[in-house]
Amino acid sequence: MDELIFFINRVLISGTVLGSIYALGAIGITLIFGILRFAHFAHGDMMTMGAFVSFVLASALAAAGIVLPLPTGFVVLPVAMIITAILALGLDKGFYAPLRARGARPVTLLIASIGVTLMIQGLIRLIFGSGTRSIYVSAPKDIFRFDMSWIGGSRPINITEPQLIMFVVTALLVVALHLFLTRSRLGKAMRAMADNADLAQVSGINTALVVRVTWVIAGSLACVAGTMLALDVALMPDLAFNIVLPIFAAAIVGGLGHAYGAIVGGFLIAFAETLAVFNWTAVLRPLNNVLPEGMALPANLALVPTEYKLTVAFVILVITLLVRPTGIFKGAST
Amino acid sequence: MSAASPAARGWDSPLLRGLLLFAAMFLIVVVVGVVQGQATMLLILTQATAFALIALGLNIQWGYGGLFNFAIMGFLMVGGASTVFLSYPVNMEFWNSDGPMLLGRALLAFLAGLALVLAARRVDRFGIRGKGKVVVVALAWFAGYVIYRSQIDPAADYIESTAGFVGGLGLNPVLGWLFGGLVSAIIAFFIGRISLGLRTDYLAIATIGISEILRALIKNMDWLTRGTMTVSPMPWPTPLPQQLQAAGMSIADSFVSARVMFLALSVVILIVAFVLVQRAYGGPWGRMMRAIRDNHISAASMGKDVTGRQLELFIFGSILMGIGGAILATFTQIFDPSGYQPINHTFMVWVMVIVGGAGNNWGVVLGAFLIYIVWIISDPLAQLIFLNLSAFTDNIGWGAIPEIDSRALQMRVFVLGVVITIALRYAPKGLIPEVVKRT
Numbered sequence: 157m158d159e160l161i162f163f164i165n166r167v168l169i170s171g172t173v174l175g176s177i178y179a180l181g182a183i184g185i186t187l188i189f190g191i192l193r194f195a196h197f198a199h200g201d202m203m204t205m206g207a208f209v210s211f212v213l214a215s216a217l218a219a220a221g222i223v224l225p226l227p228t229g230f231v232v233l234p235v236a237m238i239i240t241a242i243l244a245l246g247l248d249k250g251f252y253a254p255l256r257a258r259g260a261r262p263v264t265l266l267i268a269s270i271g272v273t274l275m276i277q278g279l280i281r282l283i284f285g286s287g288t289r290s291i292y293v294s295a296p297k298d299i300f301r302f303d304m305s306w307i308g309g310s311r312p313i314n315i316t317e318p319q320l321i322m323f324v325v326t327a328l329l330v331v332a333l334h335l336f337l338t339r340s341r342l343g344k345a346m347r348a349m350a351d352n353a354d355l356a357q358v359s360g361i362n363t364a365l366v367v368r369v370t371w372v373i374a375g376s377l378a379c380v381a382g383t384m385l386a387l388d389v390a391l392m393p394d395l396a397f398n399i400v401l402p403i404f405a406a407a408i409v410g411g412l413g414h415a416y417g418a419i420v421g422g423f424l425i426a427f428a429e430t431l432a433v434f435n436w437t438a439v440l441r442p443l444n445n446v447l448p449e450g451m452a453l454p455a456n457l458a459l460v461p462t463e464y465k466l467t468v469a470f471v472i473l474v475i476t477l478l479v480r481p482t483g484i485f486k487g488a489s490t
Numbered sequence: 491m492s493a494a495s496p497a498a499r500g501w502d503s504p505l506l507r508g509l510l511l512f513a514a515m516f517l518i519v520v521v522v523g524v525v526q527g528q529a530t531m532l533l534i535l536t537q538a539t540a541f542a543l544i545a546l547g548l549n550i551q552w553g554y555g556g557l558f559n560f561a562i563m564g565f566l567m568v569g570g571a572s573t574v575f576l577s578y579p580v581n582m583e584f585w586n587s588d589g590p591m592l593l594g595r596a597l598l599a600f601l602a603g604l605a606l607v608l609a610a611r612r613v614d615r616f617g618i619r620g621k622g623k624v625v626v627v628a629l630a631w632f633a634g635y636v637i638y639r640s641q642i643d644p645a646a647d648y649i650e651s652t653a654g655f656v657g658g659l660g661l662n663p664v665l666g667w668l669f670g671g672l673v674s675a676i677i678a679f680f681i682g683r684i685s686l687g688l689r690t691d692y693l694a695i696a697t698i699g700i701s702e703i704l705r706a707l708i709k710n711m712d713w714l715t716r717g718t719m720t721v722s723p724m725p726w727p728t729p730l731p732q733q734l735q736a737a738g739m740s741i742a743d744s745f746v747s748a749r750v751m752f753l754a755l756s757v758v759i760l761i762v763a764f765v766l767v768q769r770a771y772g773g774p775w776g777r778m779m780r781a782i783r784d785n786h787i788s789a790a791s792m793g794k795d796v797t798g799r800q801l802e803l804f805i806f807g808s809i810l811m812g813i814g815g816a817i818l819a820t821f822t823q824i825f826d827p828s829g830y831q832p833i834n835h836t837f838m839v840w841v842m843v844i845v846g847g848a849g850n851n852w853g854v855v856l857g858a859f860l861i862y863i864v865w866i867i868s869d870p871l872a873q874l875i876f877l878n879l880s881a882f883t884d885n886i887g888w889g890a891i892p893e894i895d896s897r898a899l900q901m902r903v904f905v906l907g908v909v910i911t912i913a914l915r916y917a918p919k920g921l922i923p924e925v926v927k928r929t
Contacts, residue, residue, distance in 0.1 A: 195695060273907070
C-alpha cells in the first residue's frame with residue numbers, strides 16, 4: 157500500500173500540478189496561433205510577467221497588513237489577471253499590430269515575439285533583480301496530510317493547500333473556457349475565425365474584436381499559469397523561459413489551434429516528464445520477494461536520469477513534429 | 491563577365507551606405523578602445539570576429555535559403571566540446587584505467603542497439619506490416635536504449651569517479667576548430683534530415699528543442715565534457731599572455747600582444763570564410779539557393795532537389811557555427827556548458843543577421859560587430875545611468891538603487907530586444923541608418 161501512496165505523492169499530484177500549468181499556458185499559445193497564425197514565443201515571459209504582477213499585488217496586500225485565510229497569491233489573482241490582460245493587449249498594440257497592418261509574414265511576427273521576450277525579460281530583471289523570490293509574502297504553505305492507515309498505509313498522502321486550490325482554479329477556468337467557446341456568440345466567432353479568417357470577416361464577424369478577446373484570454377490564462385508556477389516552485393525572472401518549450405510541445409502535441417488539444421497535451425507532457433524520471437523501483441519493490449535469487453531490482457530504475465527531465469518534453473515535441481505534425485486531434489479546430 | 495555582374499549590381503547603391511556604416515563602426519571601436527583600454531577592445535573584437543563567423547553561418551541558412559535555425563546555441567556548444575576533446579592535454583589517468591575498455595563496450599552496445607533498430611525497420615520483409623511494424627520498431631528502439639544505458643551508465647560512473655573525464659588529445663587548437671566544424675556538420679546532417687521538411691514556425695520550434703536537447707546532453711555527460719565542473723584552461727594556438735610574460739614582457743603588453751595574435755588568426759579565418767561564402771552567393775549555386783528560397787515550388791519544377799539543397803545549406807551554415815563556437819571556447823580558455831544561454835548564443839546571432847541585413851554578407855559582418863559591441867557596452871553604460879539615477883534618488887531622499895551591478899548587466903537583454911523590435915518595425919531588411927545611429 158505504501159508503494160501506491162508513494163506513487164500518488166510523487167507522480168499523480170506533482171504531475172497534475174505541472175499539467176495544469178502547462179495546459180493553461182498551452183491554451184494561450186494555441187489560441188494565438190489559431191487566430192493570428194504565428195508562434196508566440198513571448199508567452200513564457202507573459203507568464204512570468206503575470207506572476208510578478210501577482211507578486212507585487214500580494215506584497216502590497218501584505219504591506220497593508222491584511223491577513224487572509226487563503227494564500228495571498230490566489231486572492232489577488234483576479235486583479236492580476238485583468239492587469240496582465242491589459243498588458244497583453246498593450247503588447248499586441250505596440251509590437252504585433254503594426255507588423256500585421258503592414259502584412260508581415262508569420263515568420264516576422266515570430267521574430268518580433270522573440271524581441272518582446274527579450275524586452276520583457278530584461279525589464280523584469282532590471283526592476284526585480286535576477287534573484288529568486290517567494291510569493292508567499294505573508295502566509296506559509298499549509299500542508300494537508302490524508303491519513304491512509306485505514307487501508308493499511310503507514311505514510312500519509314501529502315498535498316499542499318496551494319496545490320489543492322490550483323486544481324480547483326484550473327478546473328473552473330477550463331469549464332469557463334469551454335462554455336465561452338461553445339455557448340457565447342463571441343466564442344463561436346473565435347472558432348469561426350480560427351477556421352477561416354477571410355470567411356469570418358465576410359460574414360460580418362468583427363475580427364479586430366476577436367483578436368482583442370484572444371489576447372485577453374491568453375494574457376489572463378498566462379497570468380494564472382505563471383502565478384501557479386511561482387506558487388509551486390519559486391518566483392524567478394527566467395521562470396517561464398525554461399517552460400515555454402514544454403508548453404509549445406503541449407500545444408503541438410494537442411494540435412496547434414485546438415484548445416482542448418492543448419489541455420490534453422499539457423497533461424500528457426507533464427505526466428510523461430514525471431513518469432520518465434520516476435524511480436520505478438520504489439513501486440516495484442515488493443517484486444523482490446517474488447523474483448528469484450540474484451535478480452533483485454537495481455536501486456534506480458528511472459527511465460531517464462532526473463537531470464534530463466525537461467529533455468523528455470523536447471523529445472516528445474520533436475517526435476510529434478516528425479511523425480504527426482498536426483497533433484493528436486488532427487483535423488479538429490477550435 | 492556574367493559571373494561578375496551580380497556582384498557588381500549588389501555593390502552599386504549600398505556601397506556608400508556600407509562604407510559609411512563601416513567607418514562609423516570603426517569610430518565606435520576606436521572610442522571603446524580609448525575609453526576601456528586596448529586589451530578590452532581587443533577582447534571585444536576577437537569575440538565579435540567569432541560571432542561574425544557564426545552570423546555568416548546563419549546568413550547562409552536564413553539569408554540564402556530562408557531556413558529557420560534556432561539551434562545555434564547547440565552548434566556552438568558542439569564546437570566548443572569538440573575543441574575541448576581535440577586540444578585539451580591528454581588525461582593519462584583515464585587512458586591507463588579501465589575507462590577506454592568500458593567505453594569500447596558502450597560503443598559496441600550502441601552499435602548493437604543501432605543494428606537492432608535498423609533490423610526492425612526491415613521487418614516488413616517477413617510480412618509484418620502497418621501497425622505491427624510500428625510496434626516492432628518502437629520495441630527495438632526501447633531495447634536498444636536499454637542495452638546502451640546498461641553499458642554507458644557504469645562506464646560513465648567509473649570514469650567520473652576515477653579519472654574525472656576523458657580529457658583531450660592534446661592536438662593544436664586550430665585542428666580542434668576544424669574538428670568542431672566537422673562534428674557540427676555531422677550533427678547538422680542528422681538534424682536537417684529529420685526536421686527540414688517542416689514549415690517555418692514548426693522548424694523554429696523543432697530546432698530550439700533540439701538545441702536544448704544538445705545542451706542537456708553536453709551539460710550532463712560529465713565523463714566526456716566534465717559538465718558543470720567546466721574545463722579550463724584551454725590551450726591557445728598562439729602564445730598565451732602568461733607565456734609572453736615568462737619571455738620577459740610586461741603584463742599589460744603581454745595581454746595586448748597575445749590578443750592581437752589571436753585576433754589576427756581569427757580574422758584570417760573570417761576572411762577566408764567570407765570570400766568563400768561571398769563567391770558562393772554570386773555564383774550559380776547561390777542563384778539556385780535564392781530561387782529555392784523565393785519560390786521553392788517553381789525551383790522544384792525546374793528540376794532542383796529542394797530538400798537536398800536545403801540540407802546542403804543547413805550543413806554549410808552549421809560548419810561555420812561550429813568553428814565559431816570552437817574559437818569562442820578556446821579564446822575564453824574555459825568550456826562551461828552552463829554558460830550557454832539561448833539569449834546570448836541563439837537570439838543575439840539572429841539580431842545580428844536581421845539588423846545587419848539578411849542575405850548580405852557585408853551587412854551581416856557589420857551587424858555582428860555592431861550588435862556585439864552594443865551588447866558589451868550596454869552594461870557599463872547602464873551602470874553609468876544607474877549610478878547617476880541612484881545619486882539623484884539618494885539626493886531627493888528615496889534612497890539609493892540596490893544591486894546596481896547585477897541589474898545593469900540585465901540591461902543588455904532589454905537593449906537587444908529593443909534593437910530587434912525597432913529593426914523589424916522600421917527597417918525589416920536591415921542595415922539602416924536608424925539602428926546604427928542608436929549606437
